[in-house]
Amino acid sequence: MNTQINGIVLWWDERDGYGIIVDCSNNEWYFDRSVLVKTYTPKRNEQVLFEKNYKIKDVKCARNVINVEN
Numbered sequence: 001m002n003t004q005i006n007g008i009v010l011w012w013d014e015r016d017g018y019g020i021i022v023d024c025s026n027n028e029w030y031f032d033r034s035v036l037v038k039t040y041t042p043k044r045n046e047q048v049l050f051e052k053n054y055k056i057k058d059v060k061c062a063r064n065v066i067n068v069e070n
Contacts, residue, residue, distance in 0.1 A: 002051040002052065003051065003052075004049045004050065004051060005029075005049065005050055005051065005052065005062075006023065006047070006048075006049060006068075007021040007022060007023045007029065007047075007062070008021065008022055008045055008046065008047055008048070009021055009042045009043060009044055009045065009046045009048060010022045010044070012041070012042040012043065014041060017032050017033040018032040018033070019031060019042060021048060021050060021062055027060055029050065029052075029060045029061060030059055030061045030062070031061065031063075031065050035053070035061075035062060035063045035065050036065050036066075037065060037066040038066065038067070042065075042067070046067060046069065047067075047068040047069055048065050048066060048068055049066050050062035050064060050065040051063050051064045
């Protein structure tokens with residue numbers, strides 16, 4: 001079962017299409033443009049909701065990233 005996690009975009013590299021989200025426990029989650037639910041440009045300090053990507057084992061990765069503010 002996938003539970004949505006609240007987080008804040010720590011940084012986003014538009015050119016390369018990847019970034020880091022930090023959750024309320026200060027865990028850092030990698031994400032890239034392929035896991036964005038809607039086509040938008042993430043911005044630093046933007047609040048998002050996401051799920052844990054269970055397919056990737058070595059690094060905490062987000063999936064189904066959505067912008068909370070829209």
